[in-house]
Amino acid sequence: MSSNVTTNTNGSSVAETLPGHHVPVGRWKKTWTEMKRNKISYLLLAPFLILFTVFTIIPIITSVALSFTYYNIIESPNFVGLSNYRLLFVDDDIFLKAIGVTFTLAFVTGPLGYILSFLLAWFITQVPQKFRFFYTLCFYTPSVTSAVAMSVVWLYFFAGDRKGLLNHFLIKLGILNEPYLFLQNVDSIVPVIIFVSLWMSMGIGFLAFLAGLQNVPKELYEAGKIDGIRFRWQELWYITLPSVKPQLLFGAVMQVVQSLQIFDVSTQLVGFPSPLYAGHTILSHLHDYAFIRFEMGYASAIAVVLFLIMLGLNKFIFAILGRD
Known part of the structure; x- marks a missing residue:
């Protein structure tokens, strides 16, 4: 029928x-x-979907499942329910301190790095075309240089003796009478990490801003002049920013992910663990339990918490910048 x-x-x-x-x-x-x-379209999407599923979706599901177990790699996972999460938020004082350090770094380096990336990209678009590659290379190079290589420079800069570059100039200017231990004093560890992280924050978001700014149609600026726009800041506010909203959204998401994953900079500058855990981040805590203690169930719970924080912040960013 x-x-x-x-x-x-x-x-x-x-x-x-x-x-x-x-x-x-x-x-x-x-x-x-x-x-x-639409089988042809899905066939073309298949390679990405397979890789995304194998290396992103399955690991996330596995981490969530392992977070409810005690798993030390050698023995089979043993279901413990919410014990890992109770231990994280009730008994693990170091993790609570790591959350505070991570949020401090994220809420400072995130917005500042985002604004600096956009302003530097906008500055590059204002200089003659023949100089743009040079400025782009100067600002982008620190982000692709490994933290190990960069730490060699910054360890010399912040060294806690008279040979340290910063201490040398401060003593020479009479601001200090004796060397200051920038990398050992708990009050200066977070500001130092913030400074170095900002220096290395001109990454993919910076390139996205630069590409978007260079592709804004010149006709819009000409039309703006006819409509009464006279100053650069007016062009920036009324024409440039609305034209690069997709790049602004992408850059914000990348900046949030980058600011919440600060680990190498902290480890290379102040050691692991840092003095009194002053530079201990969530990712540092995750690395400690996953690859030093091999408590994979507990490490998975830390990873799930970090994932939920990233997801919540990205939802917030999409609510602000993703409406259009």
């Missing part, structure tokens, strides 16, 4: 088999029909 697909008054599809008898068509069947209709 043949069946016909019709649409009822509320817009849902139904399969008509007998007069007066209607059976709803399942959502999965409708999806499968659409996939068969």
